[in-house]
Amino acid sequence: GGGWNNSRDWDKREREVNPFDDDVNDKTDGAEQAFREQENTGINFDAYEDIPVETSGENVPPPVNTFAEIDLGELFNQNIRRCKYVKPTPIQRHAIPIALAGRDLMACAQTGSGKTAAFCFPIISSIMREQYVQRPRVARTVYPLALILSPTRELSCQIHDEAKKFSYQTGVKVVVAYGGAPINQQLRELERGVDILVATPGRLVDLLERARLSLQMIRYLALDEADRMLDMGFEPQIRKIVEQMDLPNRGVRQTMLFSATFPREIQRLASDFLSNYIFLAVGR
Numbered sequence: 526g527g528g529w530n531n532s533r534d535w536d537k538r539e540r541e542v543n544p545f546d547d548d549v550n551d552k553t554d555g556a557e558q559a560f561r562e563q564e565n566t567g568i569n570f571d572a573y574e575d576i577p578v579e580t581s582g583e584n585v586p587p588p589v590n591t592f593a594e595i596d597l598g599e600l601f602n603q604n605i606r607r608c609k610y611v612k613p614t615p616i617q618r619h620a621i622p623i624a625l626a627g628r629d630l631m632a633c634a635q636t637g638s639g640k641t642a643a644f645c646f647p648i649i650s651s652i653m654r655e656q657y658v659q660r661p662r663v664a665r666t667v668y669p670l671a672l673i674l675s676p677t678r679e680l681s682c683q684i685h686d687e688a689k690k691f692s693y694q695t696g697v698k699v700v701v702a703y704g705g706a707p708i709n710q711q712l713r714e715l716e717r718g719v720d721i722l723v724a725t726p727g728r729l730v731d732l733l734e735r736a737r738l739s740l741q742m743i744r745y746l747a748l749d750e751a752d753r754m755l756d757m758g759f760e761p762q763i764r765k766i767v768e769q770m771d772l773p774n775r776g777v778r779q780t781m782l783f784s785a786t787f788p789r790e791i792q793r794l795a796s797d798f799l800s801n802y803i804f805l806a807v808g809r
């Protein structure tokens with residue numbers, strides 16, 4: 526495994542490991558089915574028209590009104606259409622331009638507001654642009670470019686499923702790792718290549734301690750439902766991952782922190798993990 530860390534191997538890697546690749550689809554039709562099952566989500570867009578949005582920080586990039594206003598590329602636009610996303614939700618309208626501008630972000634938004642696309646779109650489109658980046662080759666160690674931390678197995682799998690749909694046929698590889706499941710299978714999956722890793726904090730520490738995974742190449746770090754991760758007692762693991770392993774420092778990586786609430790502990794995480802960040806609150 527791991528033979529795809531340079532540009533020459535990119536096409537081969539995509540063919541071999543992307544489960545949504547055409548060759549595979551001929552047999553399983555996996556993504557086609559996932560897109561067909563994509564229902565109209567019941568997001569009430571009219572109710573969003575007068576939802577309060579607050580932003581603060583230096584030079585806040587203006588929000589967009591449509592997905593077409595952001596240059597995510599034709600492949601990506603097709604996937605947005607396949608997902609039946611017609612127009613961006615408020616968090617997406619504001620957060621996507623902020624993230625595409627390379628800024629750190631502290632976003633307060635409720636579950637179901639469309640956070641997943643808000644952090645996945647910029648991450649995936651940036652990785653598509655730098656897909657030929659040279660990664661180290663050290664025996665059996667993998668070097669993802671983006672890390673998404675989430676509190677539970679269920680949420681991690683949801684993010685993984687969504688991210689796979691958004692990255693369909695782009696060659697960007699998304700892998701999920703969570704606790705309470707055999708680690709060996711996850712290690713094998715990682716070895717087949719990973720650009721975006723979605724993980725729960727405990728399992729990630731485990732993988733890092735086995736030295737089979739390095740965070741040295743991470744450019745994008747997203748923490749989803751940070752308040753819930755703290756409620757679940759994950760602060761030591763999160764601090765270890767962000768502050769004590771080989772993850773690039775803030776200001777070098779780009780960091781997005783999402784939380785439904787903004788209590789003192791989250792404010793402290795924001796001031797420790799983010800650099801010259803933009804604060805965004807949607808709703809209430």
Ligand code: ADP
Pocket residue numbers: 566568609610611612613614617635636637638639640641642
């Ligand atoms: P959150 O991460 O904030 O909990 P999700 O990103 O899971 O919310 O979005 C909730 C649901 O709304 C999902 O089924 C998702 O596919 C759908 N959704 C998100 N953004 C849009 C959009 N712009 N248009 C239509 N549906 C959307």
